[in-house]
Structures are given as C-alpha cells and as structure tokens.
Amino acid sequence: MATTTRVLAVLTAAAALTAPATASTAAPARAAACTGYVGLTFDDGPSGTTTSLLNALRQNGLRATMFNTGQNAAANPSLVRAQVTAGMWVANHSYTHPHLTRLSQAQIDSEISRTQQAVANAGGGTPKLFRPPYGETNATVKSVAARYGLTEIIWHVDSQDWNGASTDAIVQSVARLTNGQVLLMHDWPANTLAAVPRIAQTLASRGLCAGAISPQTGRAVAP
Secondary structure, eight states, X not given: OHHHHHHHHHHHHHHHHHHHHHHHHHHHHHHHTOSEXXXXXXXXXXXXXXXXXXXXXXXXXXXXXXXXXXXXXXXXXXXXXXXXXXXXXXXXXXSXXXXXXXXXXXXXXXXXXXXXXXXXXXXXXXXXXXXXXXXXXXXXXXXXXXXXTOEEOOOSEXXXXXXXXXXXXXXXXXXXXXXXXXXXXXXXXXXXXXXXXXXXXXXXXXXXXXXXXXXXXXXXXXX
C-alpha cells in the first residue's frame, strides 16, 4: 500500500509539473504561426446583421476594425458595446455617410465630431481611426480628422462586397492581402458573413493573422 501511495504521489507531481508547461508552450506556438498581420475592416454598422457577424468572427478567431457611422452607433448602443465585448476595435465612418468632399469644413467637422461623441456615448471608447465614406478625401477632410486625433484609413484591397461580390470573390480578395495591408468589407452583405470561415482559413494557410490597425502607420500590426 505504501509503495502504491508513493507511486501515485510521484505521478500526481509529474502531472502538476507537465500541465502548466503544455499550456505555456501552446500560446507561443500559435503566435509563431503569424508571419504577418492584416487589417480586416467592416464599414457601415452597427446594424441588424452585426450580431451574426460578431458571432462568426469570434467563432473563427478573428478580430476586426468596425468603421461605424455615428447615426447607427447612436441608434444601436448595445451593438457598439457588443463589438467591444467581442474584441473588435471601433472606429469613425462619419455620421450620415455623405460625400464629405462636397461639404463645407463646418459640415465635415459636424460629421466627424458627432460620430466621435456617438461612439463614446455608446461605450465604444474614443475612436483613433477614421474612414471617409466611399474613400473620398481631400486636404480639408484630412485636417478636420487630424483635429480630432484621428488617423485616416482607406484600404489596400477592396472586397467589392458592397457591389454584390460573391462569397468566392470575397475570399479571393483576402488571398491578395500581404503583411500590413487593410481589406475593405461591410457589416451588412450576406455573402460577407458567409465568407468569414473561409477568410479565417485563407489567412491561416498563408501564415497571416487578423491584427489591429496602427494609428501611427495606418497599417495592420499585432494586436
């Protein structure tokens, strides 16, 4: 009996030593798989499809930057909080999604400032990134954004999901991304939602991970 007890004690001690070591080596192994980072971005939310999108992203281990419009953030504060809870980054996409380059400086200021406030009021923090609707910008838009401490982010690859791109085409656009680049997608297309699992697979097969967008460089970096 004494011998059995000693054997059990040794085995228990060995298990206790081994378990933490296994856990500690797992995380670096995952990190080592990331040879680069890309920025997944979703414009125009939050909306009725946001919850499904967030669930899909989380289930597939993806994080993204959500360029919200101020009016949608104000109307759906719980969804803004859900974006944050799901590990996403919340950014500014103007208040009403106008063509900013056609507006006066005061109107541009209103679009940007009201969105900053709406996102903050909804629990999304103070955005550091700004994407002008349609990617349309000029010196005035840039200067107003800078006044609010915002870095303007356009994109390197357009998924064309807003233009009816198929799920296959959206996945193919992900395959064109290289380290540091940013992909344009949208919160609402059904084909984009359907593409999420394959987006994750495509990135993993290329050693790329979904990262944050740096306010300093405007490129994707490790979260």
